[in-house]
Amino acid sequence: MKHLIAPSILAADFGNLQRDIEMLNCSQADWIHVDVMDGVFVPNISFGFPVLEVVRKYATKPLDVHLMITDPDRYLKAFQTAGATLITVHLEACTHLHRTIQAIKELGCQAGVALNPHTPVSLLEDIITDLDLVLIMSVNPGFGGQRFIDNSYKKIKQVKALSDQYNPNLYIEIDGGVNQHNANSLVAAGANVLVAGNAVFAASNPSQTIIDLKVASDLKFV
Ligand SMILES: O=C(CO)[C@@H](O)[C@H](O)COP(=O)(O)O
Numbered sequence: 001m002k003h004l005i006a007p008s009i010l011a012a013d014f015g016n017l018q019r020d021i022e023m024l025n026c027s028q029a030d031w032i033h034v035d036v037m038d039g040v041f042v043p044n045i046s047f048g049f050p051v052l053e054v055v056r057k058y059a060t061k062p063l064d065v066h067l068m069i070t071d072p073d074r075y076l077k078a079f080q081t082a083g084a085t086l087i088t089v090h091l092e093a094c095t096h097l098h099r100t101i102q103a104i105k106e107l108g109c110q111a112g113v114a115l116n117p118h119t120p121v122s123l124l125e126d127i128i129t130d131l132d133l134v135l136i137m138s139v140n141p142g143f144g145g146q147r148f149i150d151n152s153y154k155k156i157k158q159v160k161a162l163s164d165q166y167n168p169n170l171y172i173e174i175d176g177g178v179n180q181h182n183a184n185s186l187v188a189a190g191a192n193v194l195v196a197g198n199a200v201f202a203a204s205n206p207s208q209t210i211i212d213l214k215v216a217s218d219l220k221f222v
């Protein structure tokens, strides 16, 4: 599977959101990662439907919506209507995860599950065949620009082993503290989707940085 780059618009300039999305449209980004935070599941509030609708209006690429919200079932339909292509929920936020995943698929979206840094990958064993994507949080969710947690490599390898055994087409997404320096080793561990917020938007040349991430991830493992 080709490695995908999913810049996170959490780090975009919201005063120039249309400009930043158009930059992503013209770049080598594969998806646009959209971080939704409710101030309850995580200690931060990002944005909701009006912003997502603007992103959908201008974006020409799939929207990879990462829901950091409690009880996401309440809003799945609204996120699909607002333009989500993929919807990822947190395992820690769902009481009936299997039901939530089926509901996402019934809406015609692809379904993912995210794991916080402390949540063991083994909890995915009985749901892995139902998933399109697993998102490994390599920082504690809630903020961009944090330092990568090294234990995440082990978790990516564990997800890759599950994927090889039960679901070979799984997207294995790594989110938090990803940059040009760790992209190659993350792909070597088994990740095939790299989310990058600050690495892209704080760079002097964001579209070149996306190319750099792509080149680094596609290089033979070093
Ligand atoms: O979900 C989250 C944070 O909760 C991420 O998607 C961040 O937005 C990634 O930002 P960087 O760590 O790459 O700056």
Ligand SMILES: [Fe+2]
Residues within 6 Å of the ligand: 008, 033, 034, 035, 066, 175, 195
């Ligand atoms: Fe995210």
